[in-house]
Amino acid sequence: MNYISKLPGFFAKISLPVIAAVSMSFGISMTSCSTFNPSEFSVQGMSVIYPDYMDVTVPQGIAPLNFMYTGKVANPVTEFSAGDVRHTIRGREVSIPASKWKALCDAAVGGAISVKSSNPDTSWCIYVSPDKIDYGLNYRLIEPGYEVYSKMGIYERELATCNQRPLIENTEFNGCVNCHSYNRADPNDFSLHIRGMHGATLIRHGGETVAYNTKTPETIGSCVYPYWHPSGKYIAYSTNSTRQGFHVDSEKLIEVFDSASDMLIYDIENNSLVTNDSLSLPDYWETFPAFSPDGSTLYFCRAAKKEIPGGLKDVRYNLCSVSFDAESGRPGTDVRVLVDAEAEGYSISFPRPSHDGKYLIYTRSDYGNFSIWHHEADLYCLNLETGESRQMSEINSPDTESYHSFSSNGRWMVFSSRRDDGLFTRLYITHFDENGCATKPFMLPQKNPAEYYTKLFFSYNVPEFVSAPVEMSHHDNQRIIRSKERKQMSFRLYFFGKY
């Protein structure tokens, strides 16, 4: 029943957007790209084990994929074998000793660990890729809420073990930490944004960490969504005026949207924020920058400005690119639309090019740009040579897939997904090959994943690979953040690259 049409005239003046129920376009389909896992994969939640590690592909040196049998199973016996290495575990909770797991992985590199279960009578493989993965992951842990935040921080997880350590937490200062980014997993080049009374953007480059004030009189707000230029000389940001709305419908809870946004390039050496009028058009919103691996192209998302919140459901971001001159540090004006999402009735966020420059992974949702709150959000792979996009059905789920990033060698991709329970974002890692194909992803391993993830009330935000431990001193952070000293970024606008 459409109540709106039945309303007395005086209700019709409601100025809020009436958002049609979102149809979830999801389907598991088999693809031809099966580098390591030719067998069928099962949808998360239908597996007999939790997490669903059946037929996943893992890197050598990953922490043991411990799991638990779901449902009522009596005295299961699980047998792992690879080459001459065998290991048997009894019981519902399968916790593989680190040394045994290492031996199994070593024996299975380029092949698979065979896993047999007696009860239920089933078997599966764990494929072990010869492609290395980085040292660890950095991510933010925060409760998936609305405007107010409790304890949170940026944490580092070693991938070879289940060890996690805080890099920075809001017990150390008043505020929250969010957008963090590394230059191709290099822990020596990072950008980290802090909000609140100690607001600043911390940039580490050349061994020095500096707190910046990125807001200038000419820009909308602080710099967010950072992406490093491969040379390490520039960081692309967007500056956004972001607001929140709250749905009345049970399908969605929160809507986060921009009412203004522009693109900016920060030139570290000259301490200047640079943009041109083609990246800050008054009738468009530009956001989510990402440099190509060779640094000559800047990808970003752009949407035609709409009245907010009334026109929210019509906000659709296209995937665009523009040339970038790494010598002068200036973006070009030759903006191209790579994927005309608006024409097809959907919206794009978080473009991330693969490190070989052949593909670009993006998140697609029905509208807007804050895809994490969109259950229909899925990952898509754009072939930059053919211009064709395909839904990455091998890694998507019926629920949200959103933020994603590549390892330093480009062969592994981590992404966040809400497939576990529909709210709390968990991390999944997939192998990404030179043909643009991904393998069935595996959930970030834990010592006792069932218990750990049940008790964890945090969501994982913005996962980024790091090639080595981040050297971040709590004392230095506290000193820098709590001090009032901020280096002010300057601003330069180029009109069509001339001024």
Added chain:
Amino acid sequence: MTKTEKIICSSLSLLTFIGAFLFFRLGYPYHIHYQEQCQLFQFTTEYFASVAGVPGGLADYISRFLVQFFYYADAGAFVLAALILAVWLLVFFILPKRTLVSFAASMLPALSIFVFLLDENALLGPVVSLVISLAFSLLVGKIRSGRYQFFIALLLIPVLYMICGPVAVVFALLSVRKEYLWANLIILAFALSCPFLFYIKGNYPLSRLFTGVHYYRYHNVISLWQWLSVLLVVVIHALSFVRLPQIGKKSVSIVALTIFLTVGAAATYACVNVADFKKEEMMAYDFMARYRMWNKILAMASKKNPDNPTTVSCLNLALAKSGKMADQMFDYFQNGPDGLFPAFQKECFSPVPTSEIYWHLGMTNACQRYVFEAQEAIPDFQKSGRLYCRLAETNHINGDTGVCEKYLKALDNTLFYSGWARGFRANADKFPDYQALKSFRKTSEDYLISESEMYSMLGLLYLQDKENDMAYDYLMAYTLLIKRLDLFMDCLKLKDFRIVPKHYQEAAILFLYEKQVSQDDIPSFIDPQIIRRFLSFVGDYSANMSIQQLEAKYSGTYWLYYYFRYKT
């Protein structure tokens, strides 16, 4: 001490305990519930590790363990009174000379703790820390050998710092002996170096390691009362070594009596002037709204008119839930739509009673937002048993069973909410309330919640389910409170009445009067008595009758609100 003095001391201790118990139980019970509401004590190793891993963590863990019993005000009052008494007696027992005067003087730190505990943001951790530190001082004081005393004190200082946090400095200071100068210096230096040792770990600024990681709900606030109690302990202990001139027994009694009376007067002053009874009232309304004590709310409001958005909104909720809103809401103080939906504040108290309103209205997402935000706003990053229950409910209503189960599993680990969680699992699908709320959720349209467009949202809410009488009551009340009689008259047509409620009749006649409708055209649903009374009101109002006189003559009418309250 003589036998008589011992009896006096015992009697005074007992009286103080009873007095403190009665004050907290009868005068401050909702503060006790509020303390419990701001935490979620779980019997898990992870919870223990997360709490006990910081300086003062073990005392904090013990205090949280105790605070979970604040679920019952009796137990809470008992714990608070017992802690106050424990501080008093421990201070007394560590003093070298036990006299009536020293017994009286020992009350001072306990008095300071009492005042500290009147603050709703004061945590029990520093009090437990003080009790533990004093208990260790007492035990170490029993060691005869000064050398052993020194080494054991040295050993205990970092241990106590870890258990109690910086309040443990009281142990170091009480270990000071005038005959061992170097030992004293070592002890004090060791005590002061403890925060630096833990600073190396780096998770907390040095200032917090010196003032307490978790002594107060706001980490950037240092409670002077709590530290005054520590100072008083040290000063009283030091003074007890001072040789005073010999005075007669009578004089001793007078001095002791003077101290007792002074402390008693100070405690009474604190009860009256430091205790925040305004907040106690707000917490009372919230508590009663939580447990659906609608009649109690109405009785409380009848005794004293609520006058701030939180209390008025709870009253209006009680009126709506009792089916009396349309007839009686203007019998009470009203001052704008904030009395229906208090504006959202980023703090941990006021959104909670507001979330109750959204819950009963069937605006489950709005309720969930308020509950979640309130919990996130708890300044010391704790969670709340009450709010976890509600989050489990909202997620159940929304069909997010996985998330609901996550909250229930956390509640399984608690003493007082695990039964609720079990009952919820067993019966959630049968609860009529949940069925009704689920039916309110069955909307085919979606929109973004906007507090500035409450009128439209309430209208939609009612039209989506005309069984939702509360939505209609709130819709009408909203139009009346914002004085939009045109909207009110439109909404009046949405429902059929056998007898139109009193306030609706009052608003209708007012609207028609302002539209200059002739008496013949006044609809029949307006009682002739109300028409007569309104005409009388108009006459008096036109004759410039004073507000006080009008209020006396026309109290409980919408007309008074319309002309004298809430300037739009």
